[in-house]
Amino acid sequence: MAKITIPELKKKKVNGEKITMLTAYDYPTAKLLQKAEIDLILVGDSVGNVILGYHSTVEVSMEEMIHHTKAVRRGAPESFIIGDMPFLSYQVSDEDAVKNAGRFIKEGGCDAVKVEGGREVGDRIAAIIKAGIPVMGHLGLTPQTATMLGGLKVQGKDIQTARKIYEDSILLERLGCFAIVLECVPAQLAKLITDTVTIPVIGIGAGKDCDGQVLVFQDLIGLIEGFRPKFVKQYLKLHEVITDAISKFKQEVQNGNFPSQEYSFSMKQENFSQLLNEVKQKK
Numbered sequence: 001m002a003k004i005t006i007p008e009l010k011k012k013k014v015n016g017e018k019i020t021m022l023t024a025y026d027y028p029t030a031k032l033l034q035k036a037e038i039d040l041i042l043v044g045d046s047v048g049n050v051i052l053g054y055h056s057t058v059e060v061s062m063e064e065m066i067h068h069t070k071a072v073r074r075g076a077p078e079s080f081i082i083g084d085m086p087f088l089s090y091q092v093s094d095e096d097a098v099k100n101a102g103r104f105i106k107e108g109g110c111d112a113v114k115v116e117g118g119r120e121v122g123d124r125i126a127a128i129i130k131a132g133i134p135v136m137g138h139l140g141l142t143p144q145t146a147t148m149l150g151g152l153k154v155q156g157k158d159i160q161t162a163r164k165i166y167e168d169s170i171l172l173e174r175l176g177c178f179a180i181v182l183e184c185v186p187a188q189l190a191k192l193i194t195d196t197v198t199i200p201v202i203g204i205g206a207g208k209d210c211d212g213q214v215l216v217f218q219d220l221i222g223l224i225e226g227f228r229p230k231f232v233k234q235y236l237k238l239h240e241v242i243t244d245a246i247s248k249f250k251q252e253v254q255n256g257n258f259p260s261q262e263y264s265f266s267m268k269q270e271n272f273s274q275l276l277n278e279v280k281q282k283k
């Protein structure tokens with residue numbers, strides 16, 4: 001399938017065809033997502049929590065993001081890939097923002113970047129777009145600034161925050177963002193925004209009325225045991241399958257059942273006999 005274009009994404013919204021987006025941080029996952037014809041692949045800064053074991057996305061560096069983005073591009077050469085700009089790669093100055101967004105495009109092979117925040121980072125978003133780099137916005141729960149938002153919790157339940165998210169979505173459209181991720185907001189607010197802006201709205205924990213949905217791939221396959229946010233649907237419990245496989249491997253190695261002949265190599269008996277003779281003679 002050919003790489004989806006920004007006008008095609010908009011067309012999907014107009015036609016009411018849902019847009020699919022998943023995260024990928026590595027070559028094999030990217031290959032699977034491309035094969036499944038997922039519309040958009042996000043190299044999320046969630047790589048920090050999901051893959052690198054950090055406490056939050058705040059710790060993720062540009063170098064780490066570029067490293068993972070390159071692997072994803074190698075796995076999905078025909079997919080639309082979005083690089084997630086990590087904390088402090090765009091907040092300090094327009095120059096930083098354009099330079100780092102440019103690295104995602106030039107070094108990482110991305111088609112676009114994603115930037116968290118609304119009016120606070122409006123100038124940065126405008127500068128990146130002015131440089132010719134497509135930007136996906138991200139409103140609602142923005143994990144990089146979660147401490148300021150009172151933690152990793154639903155945003156826009158009260159009128160002030162709901163109004164701010166609504167107004168920011170209109171601002172992002174006006175600045176030229178090609179799409180917006182809405183994370184953890186009430187479904188009614190997400191529907192209102194989706195109906196208001198003409199650019200696609202991709203939801204995560206934002207109800208069913210958005211133009212598309214995104215999940216973290218490892219959440220979808222149930223790779224990690226433990227806490228699961230309400231909005232995550234596990235289509236698999238892969239951690240159970242993997243834990244079972246590891247236990248079986250351990251058991252079979254310990255009891256000598258692995259590797260059996262099926263998993264072993266052999267040489268011709270005459271060659272082995274000759275080798276044995278040589279060894280004996282050397283003794």
Ligand code: KIV
Nearest residue numbers: 023044045046181214
């Ligand atoms: O980093 C990420 O995975 C994200 C998604 C949750 C949208 O920003």
